[in-house]
Amino acid sequence: MTSHLLLDGVSKRFSNDHAPALDAVTLDVAAGSCTAILGPSGSGKSTILRVMAGLDPVTSGQVLVDGVDVAGLAPERRGMGMVFQRPLLFPHLSVLDNVAFADRVSGVPRAVARVNAELYLDMVQLGGYGRRSVRELSGGQEQRVAIARALAARPRVLLLDEPFSALDPELRSDMHALIDDIRSALSPTIVLVTHDRDEASAVADRIAVLHEGELLQHDTVDGVYTRPASLRVARLMGGLNEVPGIIVDGAHVSALGRVRLDAGRDVSDGPATLVVRQEAVGVRALGGDAFGADAFGRDAAAGDVVGKVTGIRHLGPRRLLTIRFGAAGAEGAAGTADVELNAELPPGQGVAVGSRVAVTLPPAAVSTVRA
Numbered sequence: 001m002t003s004h005l006l007l008d009g010v011s012k013r014f015s016n017d018h019a020p021a022l023d024a025v026t027l028d029v030a031a032g033s034c035t036a037i038l039g040p041s042g043s044g045k046s047t048i049l050r051v052m053a054g055l056d057p058v059t060s061g062q063v064l065v066d067g068v069d070v071a072g073l074a075p076e077r078r079g080m081g082m083v084f085q086r087p088l089l090f091p092h093l094s095v096l097d098n099v100a101f102a103d104r105v106s107g108v109p110r111a112v113a114r115v116n117a118e119l120y121l122d123m124v125q126l127g128g129y130g131r132r133s134v135r136e137l138s139g140g141q142e143q144r145v146a147i148a149r150a151l152a153a154r155p156r157v158l159l160l161d162e163p164f165s166a167l168d169p170e171l172r173s174d175m176h177a178l179i180d181d182i183r184s185a186l187s188p189t190i191v192l193v194t195h196d197r198d199e200a201s202a203v204a205d206r207i208a209v210l211h212e213g214e215l216l217q218h219d220t221v222d223g224v225y226t227r228p229a230s231l232r233v234a235r236l237m238g239g240l241n242e243v244p245g246i247i248v249d250g251a252h253v254s255a256l257g258r259v260r261l262d263a264g265r266d267v268s269d270g271p272a273t274l275v276v277r278q279e280a281v282g283v284r285a286l287g288g289d290a291f292g293a294d295a296f297g298r299d300a301a302a303g304d305v306v307g308k309v310t311g312i313r314h315l316g317p318r319r320l321l322t323i324r325f326g327a328a329g330a331e332g333a334a335g336t337a338d339v340e341l342n343a344e345l346p347p348g349q350g351v352a353v354g355s356r357v358a359v360t361l362p363p364a365a366v367s368t369v370r371a
């Protein structure tokens with residue numbers, strides 16, 4: 001029950017007066033995998049799902065399921081199930097009959113359809129709720145029924161359009177676990193639209209980043225976080241550190257000094273902006289204990305660069321430090337502009353505004369983006 005899904009150069013224009021909602025998007029989703037479509041409001045996330053589902057026709061390009069162009073197929077014949085932000089259940093039907101609906105439409109006798117529906121209700125942990133009216137359900141339960149109803153049509157591709165955005169954080173993480181269960185039991189190909197990067201990384205194997213209808217990057221979760229294809233992707237993924245400079249002999253040179261780059265990256269000479277996640281920056285209080293990411297260790301002094309803490313912001317139990325380098329902070333490479341880095345620290349040892357700290361940038365976490 002799984003299919004390979006390919007968008008090949010898909011564009012969608014709602015009107016000639018406006019920019020396209022999708023602009024020559026090529027997106028390859030492997031059978032049985034889960035891709036999250038992430039992007040700001042208006043970037044084309046819902047449109048991409050709607051053209052996959054056949055709810056909107058493409059302007060150009062193709063949607064291929066297992067290599068077959070589905071342009072001529074009506075939505076219900078594409079082997080896809082869709083779940084929307086609002087569950088859109090049939091209010092006049094019981095929970096069980098909502099889930100049995102797809103079987104009933106395709107001519108399965110009521111008794112058999114109801115037995116099948118029970119199986120899908122069990123899968124979404126609503127066994128025993130079948131006789132209820134949908135009006136008696138909580139928001140999270142309604143969304144589970146909507147998922148069971150989509151699964152009962154045995155889709156090879158499951159399209160989820162922000163289905164959890166109206167739920168509170170605890171329910172959302174229950175739903176993420178439910179998606180894992182569904183993947184283990186049925187292995188459908190899943191495309192999930194979300195504007196929440198934490199949700200994308202919790203649920204998906206890969207993230208596709210959309211901006212103004214353009215696919216900026218489709219990569220593993222680690223890939224989009226630690227090897228962003230552009231500064232826009234880095235920012236959309238919540239990256240805070242951008243250090244302008246120049247690559248010379250395999251190292252990035254800036255106010256941070258020379259930062260060695262992983263040999264596997266593009267290290268050809270020329271202007272480039274260094275990006276490094278705030279969680280990956282190792283910080284050590286000078287003269288004090290080490291803290292920050294353990295992997296860098298307190299003895300990793302060789303690559304350290306010294307700066308001054310100019311700000312601290314609490315992020316729940318963690319803290320986000322702003323550290324300044326260069327003439328206004330501490331030691332920096334002569335002749336280069338001042339620069340700031342952000343470093344996210346786990347709970348534990350304190351550091352005060354004004355303290356001097358040594359910062360380590362592990363080569364595996366450092367990436368560069370061409371200007």
Ligand SMILES: Nc1ncnc2c1ncn2[C@@H]1O[C@H](COP(=O)(O)OP(=O)(O)OP(=O)(O)O)[C@@H](O)[C@H]1O
Pocket residue numbers: 014015020021039040041042043044045046047048195
């Ligand atoms: N039916 C339509 N008619 C005209 N323009 C549309 C239509 N649907 C979407 N658009 C436009 O296409 C672009 C992409 O819209 P879309 O709904 O796909 O974005 P989105 O990323 O899902 O946004 P959001 O996160 O706010 O839901 C927007 O500029 C939107 O105004």
